[in-house]
Amino acid sequence: MLNTEIQIEATWKLQLADEFQKSYFKNLIDFLAQEKAENRIFFPKIVQIFNAYNFTPFDDVKVVIIGQDPYHGIGQAHGLCFSVQYGIKPPPSLVNIYKEIKNNYPNFKIPNHGNLETWAKQGVLLLNSILTVEKNKPASHQKKGWEHFTDASISKLSQNREGIIFILWGNFAQQKASLIDENRHHILKAAHPSPFSAHNGFFGCNHFEKVNQILRQQGKSEINWQLPVEPNLFG
DSSP: OHHHHOOOOHHHHHHTHHHHTSHHHHHHHHHHHHHHHTTOOEESOGGGTTHHHHHSOGGGOOEEEEESSOOOSTTTOSSSTTOOOTTSOOOHHHHHHHHHHHHHOTTOOOOSSOOOHHHHHTTEEEEESSOOEETTBTTTTTTSSHHHHHHHHHHHHHHHOOSOEEEEEHHHHHGGGGGSOTTTSEEEEEOOSSTTTGGGTTTTOOHHHHHHHHHHHTTOOOOOOOOOOOTTTTO
16 A cells, blocks of 8 residues: 555656665565554655655756755655745754855845745755654654665766766765765765754855856756745735
8 A cells, every 4th residue: 555655756766666676675665554554653744755756857856965854843844855845934954054045145035934846846856865754753764774765866866867966964964975976976065054063164155056156067057046935825
């Protein structure tokens, strides 16, 4: 039943076909099925687990931002790292991301929400390393198999694409650099945007401007970091 609920975009499904057949992935699906059978609440919703892939097909990826695991509060996570659903207050790390964009682009207007789907649709793969989490229990689905799957995703991009910009914020994300061929791709590193570390090198990293400089040099369209106003917020 769970397998039929999980959908992943066709180009990613092709790239990751071997992963779906491996024992770790089958064990992962069994684990999630057991969680569901025991009425444990986990996020995001099953149909949103692969949203990062579904919003950004393999051949469309221009930028990768790597997060750790989903937000664990009700209504927050929807399958894109650092992003929350409409109607949910932007978490502190995302607020700091907005501040840094404003530093790069003074005309940037701080959004009234934290939904980053429009970035994903422009080619920004917003990929958490762990794709599910139990309610109110951060990192609870760590070492269940997701890390193997998302590492394979990064490796496939490194091997089969060129010129992708990988953004690695914080020590956890920077460990993924070993999966990336720096002769084929660009890696940008900085401190994590969390309030605990943002002042140690995230603020002033200018990553959002640097991304667009690299894209221009490659003859690709830039990312419009400006997000639309939350729909129907003001009636």
